[in-house]
Amino acid sequence: MIDPVILRTEPDLLRESQRRRGESVELVDELVAADEAKRSAQTAFDELRNQQKVLGKQIGPLQGALKQATHAERAGLQAQLDGLLATATLLADQVKDAERAASAAADVLDALWLQVSNIVNLDSPVGGEDAFRVIDHVGTPRDFAAEGFEPRDHLAIGELLGAIDVERGAKVSGSRFFYLTGPGAMLEIALLNLAMQQATAHGLVPMITPSLVLPSAMEGTGFLGQAAENVYRLEADDLYLVGTSEVPLAAYHADEIIDADRLPLRYAGWSSCYRREAGTYGKDTRGIIRVHQFDKVEMFVFCRPEDAEAEHERLLSWEREFVDALEIPYRVIDVATGDLGSSAARKFDMEAWIPTQGTYREITSTSNTTQFQARRLRIRMRDENGTRPLATLNGTLCAMPRIIVALLENHQQADGSVVVPQALRPFLGGRSEFTPVG
């Protein structure tokens, strides 16, 4: 949600943001009208309610006086009381109507606000998915031709190693499900440990979060807008399966006011993630690049709004540190306005080189959601200037399947074995490579 003050003072800022995203600009005009309607309805109710209270305050004492009154006074007082009650009855109806009108106007306004995406950062490249800006390249893709062999894709290697089983995944759960077996499972556990070691070294608080959440948590983080079709919903219980622990981590502090001197609060959440992958039919059908369920370590930060951009850079640097440690070649992109998702004002993705695809594929994503999620979740901070919504940011530390894909493909040997990067070896009992099973 956006600061309503911006709607009244700088609506053009909102319009420009909507334009850059390729979303409705007319929505802003609807909002202006709805905001006006809501305020006048609220004011009307406030005034009537005030009259009602003033009137009500006379009734109690009058009834008291009536009880004490002498017989002579009684008739006059009774007439006065009857008059007041008659007026009050009429007023009560008006108050009820005004209250209903005000609440209806507020509902209209709220519904419109929920449709508005975050205001984009003016530095984000403008355009659709392909309009990203490349910020950096790190590492050099291996020249397999020069090494004299054709690289196998991650699934072929995973099967050789006895690490990945997609056939049985499909048998048991359907397409886009998989088992990590033996060395594959050990690899994920090692990655988890490396990620958590790095995270705690930087002072992030490790968290294991729920992966089922209430609608309010899902809506508060902005996943029930355009992203809704990718969310699993448990109809019988009205719960959602999260697509990332960003959701339970963001909602962790919902409805709280946090003292500014406790900020920033930084967490590293470990959870399973569930995605319907609607509209991706036929894409990435082989292997585990695109799956319905996977595990991920996600970083999440609550900070002062003025610190958010610096914090965003910090999250990106931690993501890079992790991937650097795994010796995977990658590039960093500044995601274009049309591809940000509703919550992000700015987003940086890291894309790993995938040899058998001859291209870079997304492995991490870090978003500055500014005050957008905090407003929706009512998370505020208190400092010397009072209370105001804080800023939230998120970033992938380790999305298991894609990191495993990048590791297997980039560190494979001609015989199908895979070299374990140095940083990971302590978490695999010193093991330096995985070798094909007989």
Add this chain to the structure above:
RNA sequence: GGAGGCAUCGCCUAGUCCGGUCUAUGGCGCCGCACUGCUAAUGCGGUUUGGGUCUCAAGCCCAUCGAGGGUUCAAAUCCCUCUGCCUCCGCCA
């Protein structure tokens, strides 16, 4: 799953039976001021959150006693539903 109890403005707490002088009590903590060699103590004032009005501020108004409905001229208080926590019983990894 069953039975009972509880939920008040940072924390604790009064008020709820019996609706109106509740504009929600008091203590602790915190902030400001005064006094005082310093600290402490003491005194006075302030201290939920959101919204509206207003050029700003002050002031004023509305809402807010876990949430949502209802009864009533009027609800912290009465009624209903829901949520959370606690106790007991049953079942279970």
